[in-house]
Amino acid sequence: MDNSVIINKNNFKKSADTILFDIPSAENKEQGFLVWFDGEFKAYLNQCRHMDVCLDWQPNEFFDEDKKFIVCATHGAVYLPSTGECISGPCKGKSLIELKVLEKKNEVVVFLD
Numbered sequence: 350m351d352n353s354v355i356i357n358k359n360n361f362k363k364s365a366d367t368i369l370f371d372i373p374s375a376e377n378k379e380q381g382f383l384v385w386f387d388g389e390f391k392a393y394l395n396q397c398r399h400m401d402v403c404l405d406w407q408p409n410e411f412f413d414e415d416k417k418f419i420v421c422a423t424h425g426a427v428y429l430p431s432t433g434e435c436i437s438g439p440c441k442g443k444s445l446i447e448l449k450v451l452e453k454k455n456e457v458v459v460f461l462d
């Protein structure tokens with residue numbers, strides 16, 4: 350079974366953008382999101398490290414106003430988009446769960462296991 354998600358790079362409109370996706374094989378309908386930030390692609394589970402809740406305040410809205418940090422909608426934990434590390438808030442020092450990515454010419458492959 351091919352346990353990956355392929356996302357076309359053209360779906361990103363501007364830098365500091367995200368694309369939300371479902372993880373179909375997970376028991377509890379988990380989600381992940383692919384981040385395009387500073388010219389790099391990173392993928393994380395859509396799950397805060399403080400409590401087991403989604404990060405986004407609206408579907409696929411992860412960034413703060415200045416598009417510099419990922420912010421948890423529940424208690425405001427602040428994460429670095431490039432590493433997933435929480436730098437402020439109740440889970441400071443922990444990191445988002447990262448998914449491996451492989452960048453190709455026109456698309457990004459996200460591995461789900």
Ligand code: FES
Nearest residue numbers: 397399421424426
């Ligand atoms: S659940 Fe994310 S900061 Fe509390």
